[in-house]
Every structure is written in C-alpha cells, then in structure tokens.
Amino acid sequence: MNSKLLYLPLLFALSLPAAHAAENAPGSLHDTVAALDHDMFDSFNHCSDPAQLARHASYFDPAVEFYHDTGGVTWTREAMLANTRKNACGNYTRQLLPGTLQVFPIKDFGAIARGQHRFCDLKGEHCDGVADFVIIWRLREGQWQATRVLSYAHRANTEPTN
Template identity: 60%
Template sequence: MKITHIASTAILATTVTVFGANAGTASEHESLYNTVAALDTAVFNAFNHCSEPGQLDKHASYFAADVEFYHDNGGVTWTREEMIAGTRKNVCGKFRRELVEGSLEVYPIKGFGAIAQGSHRFCQFSSGVCDGLADFTMVWSEQNGKWELTRVLSYGHRPASNP
C-alpha cells in the first residue's frame, strides 16, 4: 500500500506541476489536455498533408486571421495569410511534423483558452529521415466553442539524433 500511495502522490504532484496549483479539478485538466491534444493532432494532420487538395485551407482554419508566428530561423509573420504562404512555399510536399511522444504539456488560461508546449521533429518526405527537432509554444483561444491559434512560437531548431 505504501508504494501505491507514493505513486499516487507522484501523479498528483505531476498534475499540479503541469496545470498549476489552482487550475481546477483533475477531470477538467484531463478534458482540457484531451481537447488541446486532439487540436494539435488535427492542425498538424492538415499541415502534414498540405500538398493535397483542401488540406492547406483546413490547416489555415485553425489560426486566427491576426496570428503571430515566431520562428527562430524564419523570423516573424503577423497574419494567417503570410504564415500560410510560408507553409505553402517551405513545407508542403517537403516534410512532415511529428509530436515527440510524451512532450505535450497543456496549461489553462482562465477565461481565454490554453497554452500548449512540447517538442516536435521534422521528417523529410523524400528520405523518410527525421533530421530536425524543435520546441514549440502555442496559445489557443476558445470563443463560443471554437478553438483557434493566436500565437505560435517554434524555436530551438536543431539536428535530431536518429537512432
């Protein structure tokens, strides 16, 4: 029983660390995490298939018109239109993004939405090699049941070690 209590305490401590000490119940945390994780999957599924008809528009639909996108190597874009033009030119048909398993963390923003952060790797379509790694922070806004990205930071781009 002592081991179970220690494990339960460790899980609770992790929950408090990930979501903040006064952020609501565990079920609210789990629900928010699941929502944001599903959004992350959806936005990047469209990103990964953006060379296919309709997928770039679908990807764009997850971003606010005035989204700010900060990229340590590419600079800053200030609109969805500008960001999507960069995606069309630099991403579509070239590589895909994969979330690093276990890296996604979600933090609520009271009365607004959530912050998602984690790490992702980039894999070349031509070779299948996942040769890039970076960290991200994304700010999701929820208004009337619709979630959209208002700020995106992609940084710490570096070579990925391939086992």
C-alpha cells in the same frame, strides 16, 4: 501599456513546471488540446492538397503571430500559410514527440500548449530536425484557434526515428 508587460504571461508559462500542466484525464483540457494538435498537424502533413491546406488554415486566428527562430516572424494567417505552402507542403511532415505535450489553462481565454516536435523529410524518409514549440489557443464561441505560435530551438535530431 508597456509592450513588455504583454509578454509576461507567456514568459511565466514557459517557466511553469510540468506538475502544473492540465491533467490527462479523459475529457480534460489536455485531451482537447492534444486532439487539436493532432488534427492541426494532420492537415499540415497533407498540405500539398489544397483542401488540407485550407483545413490547416482554419486552426489559426486571422491575426496569428508566428515566431520562428530561423524563419522570422509572420503577423497574419495569410503570411504564415504562404510560408507553409512554400517551405513545408510536400517537403516534410511534423510529428509531436511522445510525452512532451504539456497544457496549461489560461483563465477565461484558452490554453497554452508546450512541447517538442520533429520534422521528417518526405523524400528521404528520415527525421533530421527537432524543435520546441508553444501555441496559445483561444476558445471563442465554441471554436479553438491558435493566436500565437512559437517554434524555436531548432536543432539536429539525435534520437532514433521509427
């Protein structure tokens, strides 16, 4: 199979207008993915605690592909966690920018989450960086896991932080 064809669904999802996002009704797919995003990054934000880093790991498929425009690509959960441990834990936290999370269903698989997040320096207590993200979530046997993650368009934060 042509490897370029494998990425067509992702490219299509990146071009979907917000109107096609899952509804925000209680119990909706949007609520499920928003809760996953919150919980996954709550553990990320406390990952200097080994138990929280292990909790964070549980949100990712062992074969997760993580694409970071400035950090490169990792092909496994272990490699991704090694980068997280080295570069993020104890240094900064991630915050979802309010109103940016969009969720799109993937038939018989899971969902695509797209949004923007900012990164806040724990030492200086300011949020200097903003980036876009896409997370492909898979629902298998009642458990959601991220299988692909894209974090890109990293740039300076020009919005005031609270």
